[in-house]
Amino acid sequence: NAGVMQNPRHLVRRRGQEARLRCSPMKGHSHVYWYRQLPEEGLKFMVYLQKENIIDESGMPKERFSAEFPKEGPSILRIQQVVRGDSAAYFCASSETGGYGYTFGSGTRLTVV
Amino acid sequence: RKEVEQDPGPFNVPEGATVAFNCTYSNSASQSFFWYRQDCRKEPKLLMSVYSSGNEDGRFTAQLNRASQYISLLIRDSKLSDSATYLCVSRDDKIIFGKGTRLHILP
Numbered sequence: 001n002a003g004v005m006q007n008p009r010h011l012v013r014r015r016g017q018e019a020r021l022r023c024s025p026m027k028g029h030s031h032v033y034w035y036r037q038l039p040e041e042g043l044k045f046m047v048y049l050q051k052e053n054i055i056d057e058s059g060m061p062k063e064r065f066s067a068e069f070p071k072e073g074p075s076i077l078r079i080q081q082v083v084r085g086d087s088a089a090y091f092c093a094s095s096e097t098g099g100y101g102y103t104f105g106s107g108t109r110l111t112v113v
Numbered sequence: 114r115k116e117v118e119q120d121p122g123p124f125n126v127p128e129g130a131t132v133a134f135n136c137t138y139s140n141s142a143s144q145s146f147f148w149y150r151q152d153c154r155k156e157p158k159l160l161m162s163v164y165s166s167g168n169e170d171g172r173f174t175a176q177l178n179r180a181s182q183y184i185s186l187l188i189r190d191s192k193l194s195d196s197a198t199y200l201c202v203s204r205d206d207k208i209i210f211g212k213g214t215r216l217h218i219l220p
Contacts, residue, residue, distance in 0.1 A: 033208070042200070042212030043157065056207055091156055102147075102208065104156035 002027070004094050005074075006105035013082045013112050021108045024074040025094030032075045033102070034067060037089045049075060082112045116140060117211035119201050125217045126191055133187045134214045136201030143203040146177055148186050151198045151213065160186075160199070191218050 005024040013019050025032050034046040048056040049069035060067065064082075069075040079086055091107045119136045126132045138146070146163035161168055163175040163184050174187040184201055196218045201211040 035210070043210040045207055045209065048207060058207075089154075102159065104158070106156050109154075 004029075004092055004103050004105035006090075006092050006108050008108060009106060011108055011110045013110065015083055015112055016081050019079040019082050019086070019110055019112075021077040021079075021090050021092075021110070022074040023077070023092030023094075023105055025092075026096075026103055029094035029096050029103075031095045031097070032069050033093045033095075034075075034077050035091045035093065037091060037107075039088070043091065046077070079110075082110070084112050086110060087112045116209045117201055117203050119199075119211040119214045121212060121214060123215040123217050125219055127219050128191060128193055130191055131187065131189050132191055132216065133185060134199065134216075136184045136186075136211055136214075138182050138184070138201075138203040138209075140203065140205050140209075141179075141182060143205045143209075145204040146184050147202040147204075148173075148175055148184075149200040149202055149210070151200055153198075157200055157210075188216075193218050193220060 004026055007022050030050055032049045035043040036046055037043050045059040047060050047067045051069055052071050064080045066078045089107045089109050092105045093102045095102050117138050124132055148160040149157040150160045151157040161170050161175050163177045165177045168175045172189045176185045188195055198213040198215050200213045203209050
């Protein structure tokens with residue numbers, strides 16, 4: 001039973017490009033959460049999704065960021081027109097029931113140059 | 114007021130010593146609490162859940178004080194491998210992480 005899979009592990013983008021981060025939850029988990037961790041900072045909640053639904057996006061920046069969790073396939077966090085301040089580690093977590101049994105993926109480290 | 118507050122440390126503790134850190138939370142409606150451990154450049158991993166009655170797992174003891182809205186983690190007989198950042202977590206309608214307390218165990 002594979003854990004939460006995130007890819008790519010490392011992503012380098014030039015300013016203005018788009019970044020797509022993928023997260024495949026653990027088998028049987030239908031709740032997905034995205035967090036961002038800036039250097040020397042804590043984890044900041046971004047968005048909570050279930051299949052085909054965004055449950056809570058209160059932590060998402062109003063512009064350039066979007067997330068989806070389609071019926072088939074991984075959850076995608078999309079950042080358009082990236083800026084240097086978007087450089088961070090992005091972690092995805094999944095759970096079977098909302099809020100319990102969080103398991104994190106290894107994260108995607110985004111570097112914007 | 115921040116939702117979950119922790120002393121960032123670092124706590125520099127000799128091997129074999131006992132170390133304790135606390136965390137305070139602001140939302141009295143928070144339902145569940147956890148301690149996570151995060152190693153440098155790794156993902157957070159669940160260390161233990163926290164209950165009002167206390168929760169002990171080997172050398173680790175976690176305690177919740179709802180009246181004062183704080184959570185504690187005690188590590189006995191500390192090992193070099195305990196060096197990490199410890200994240201305090203509360204849950205109401207979403208999970209909120211503290212910024213973490215850095216612990217360095219010194220040989």
